[in-house]
Amino acid sequence: MGMLSLPGFLSCGKKKDFNLSKDALNNEEQHTERGNWANKGEYLLSMVGYAVGLGNVWRFPYLTYQNGGGAFLIPYTLMLALAGLPLFFMECSLGQFASIGPVSVWRILPLFQGVGITMVIISSVVSIYYNVIIAYALYYLFASFQKVLPWSDCFSWADEFCSKTRLVSDCNATFDGEIIHANYSFIASNNLTCINDTIKYKAVQFPTEQYWNKVALQRSSGLDETGNIVWYLALCLLLSWLIVGAVLFKGIKSSGKVVYFTALFPYVILLILLVRGATLEGAMDGIEYYIGRQSNITKLMEAEVWKDAATQIFFSLSVAWGGVVALSSYNKFHNNCYSDAIFVCVTNCLTSIFAGFAIFSILGHMAFVSERPISEVVDSGFDLAFVAYPEALSRLPVSPLWSFLFFFMLLLLGLDSQFATIETLTTTIQDSCPRLGKKFRIPMTLGVCILLFLLGLTCVSQAGIYWVNLMDHFCAGWGILIAAVLELIGITYIYGGNRFIQDIEMMIGKKSCFFWLWWRMCWFVITPVLLVAILIWSLVTFSPPTYGSVDYPGWGIAVGWCLIVFCVIWIPIIAILKIVQAEGNLWQRIVSCCRPAPNWGPYLECNRGERYSHVVHPKKEKEHEIPTVSAFVY
DSSP: OOGGGSTTTTOSSSOOOTTOOHHHHHHHTOOTTTOOOSSHHHHHHHHHHHHSOHHHHHTHHHHHHHTTGGGGHHHHHHHIIIIIHHHHHHHHHHHHHHTSOTTGGGGGOGGGHHHHHHHHHHHHHHHHHHHHHHHHHHHHHHHTSSSSOTTSSOOTTOOTTBOSSOOEEEEEEEETTEEEEEEHHHHHHTTOOBOTTOOEEOOOBOHHHHIIIIIISOOOSSTTOOOOBOHHHHHHHHHHHHHHHHHHTTTHHHHHHHHHHHTTHHHHHHHHHHHHHHTSTTHHHHHHHHHSTTOOGGGGGOHHHHHHHHHHHHHHTTTTSSHHHHHHTTSOTTSOHHHHHHHHHHHHHHHHHHHHHHHHHHHHHHHHHHTOOGGGTOOOHHHIIIIIHHHHHHTSTTHHHHHHHHHHHHHHHHHHHHHHHHHHHHHHHHHHOGGGOGGGHHHHHHHHHHHHHHHHGGGGBTTHHHHHHHHHHHHTTHHHHHHHHHHHHIIIIIIIHHHHHHHHHHHHOOOOHHHHHHHHHIIIIIHHHHHHHHHHHHHHTOOOOEETTEEOOHHHHHHHHHHHHHHHTHHHHHHHHHHHHSOSSHHHHHHHHTSOOTTOSOSSGGGOTTTTTTOOOHHHHHTTOOOOTHHHHO
C-alpha cells in the first residue's frame, strides 16, 4: 500500500522500523484508550446487525408487492448504488480515519458539529421507542409458550365483532327466475347461491387484530386518553433494557461476542420459515404476488415507486444516525473500509429480498386457507408483525413452535440494531469525557439504559402505540435526511472531496482516478441531489400521522413538530456558537470554523504520516484541561 515509505510514520514513541511484521504493525495500531474490535468478523457482524433490522422484514416485502413486484428491484438496486452505498462508505471511512464518535468526528468541520449532535439526539429518541417494539416481540414470544396460541381464536377477551372467517352480510341471488338482493340468512335458508361480485361482508375483526389491540396493547381510544401503564409491557421493556445493558457493559468487547449469535441466527430462522412456508398450499400464489407473474414494469414510470425505493434503501442502511461512524471508529486504521461497506450494503439488500420470500410464502398459504385474496392479508409494519403474520402462523400445525421462532427472530433483529444505537450514545459520551477512562464504561451504560427506560414508560401506557407511531413518523424521517444532506455538503464541498479521498487512501492505499470517478460523481452531485429531492418530496406530500382509523389531536401533531425541531435546532445553535467563539471579523470567523480543528486527523500518532504530523495528540491536549461543557461540543 506504500504506507511505510512515509518518514516518521511509525513514530509511536518507539524506534522507527520499516521492517515491522504485519502482527507488529497491528499491535502498534491498537487503540489502548478506546479499544478495537477483536477481529474483523465482530465488526462486520455488528454492522450487519445494525443495518439489518425490523424494516427488512416488515416493510421491504410490502413495498415490493405494492410497487410492481420484481420490477421494484430495479429502482431499489439503483438507489443502493446512487444513494445508500456512497453515504455508507463515506461514514465508514470517516469513523475509521479519526477513531472517534459521531460528535467528536466533526473536528473535520467545526461549523457543522451540530450535525453530529442531531444524529445522536435522533438516535436517542429512536432508541426509546425501538426498545418498546422489542418489548412487544418479547411479550408475544412469552405468549407463544402455550399449547394453544391465545390469538388463534375468539376467546373470552373478544367481542361480538370477532370472527376467524369473513361473514357474508348480503348479496344478490336468483330466486324464482328473478335477481333479488337479500341478507345472507334468507339466501342460506332457501339454499340459494350468491352471484359473484355482489357479496358484501360484515365488518368483523380477526382474533389476532383484537388480541393485539385489546390484550397486548390494551389500546385506548386515542392520544388524549393516556390510561394506565400496561404492567406486563413495562416488565418486557425492563427486560429488553436489561439485555441491552448486559451485552454492552464492556462496550464492543462484550457486544462483539454476542453478535455472533444475534446477527447470524435470524438467518437460520428465516431459512426455516421459508422452507416450511414453501411446502404449504398456496405458497406459490404468495410468492408470485411478491415478485412473480404480477411484476409490473410500467410501475417504473411512477415517481412514487422511485421515491419509495430511495427512502427504503436510505433508512434500511441506517446511515446518518451516527451508528456507522461509531462502530467504524473502533476499527484499526488500515482496515479495508471500502470492501466492508460494499459487503454490509449488499448483505442488507439480499436479506430484505430473502425475507420477502419467507413472509409471502406463509401469507399465501393464509390467503388460501381463509379463502381471501392475498391483497387482503398483506400488510406492513405493526399490522404485519403482530396481526397478519401471527394469524398465518396460528393456522399451521405445531403453531406455538413457528410463533416462537418468528418472534425470536424479531427480537434478535431488534436487539442487534439497538446494541449499535446505544453504543453510539456511549461512544459519544466517552469521547467527550476521555479522562473518565474505561472504568466509567459500566456505570455510564447503566445510567443511559435506566434513563431511556424511564422515558419509554409513556410508550407502554394504554396510549403507548400512538406515541411510538408519532415519534417514528417525525423523528425517523426529516431529521435524518437533513443531517445526511449537510454531512455530504460539508465533507464534499467545504472540507473538500479530494482531500477526503486522500484521507481514505492513507487507510486503504493509493487508488486510480478511475476508481474514484464513481464516488466523486455520487458524493459531489448524484447523492445530495437525490436526498434533497426525497426531503422536498416528503415535506410537500406531508400528511398528519394516523394510527389505523384514529386521527391525532392538534396538540399531538404539535408535539411531533417540536420533537423534530428539538433534534435539528442544534445545527444552527452550534454553528452560531462556534462563530461567536472564533476570532476576527465575521467572514474570518466563518472561514476559521470551516477549517478542520487543530486536533483533526488520525487519533494514533503512528498513523498520521507527514500530512498530519502537526496534529496535537488529543490525550496530551487534555492532560491539564478541566472538563467543561465545551468538551462535548468539541
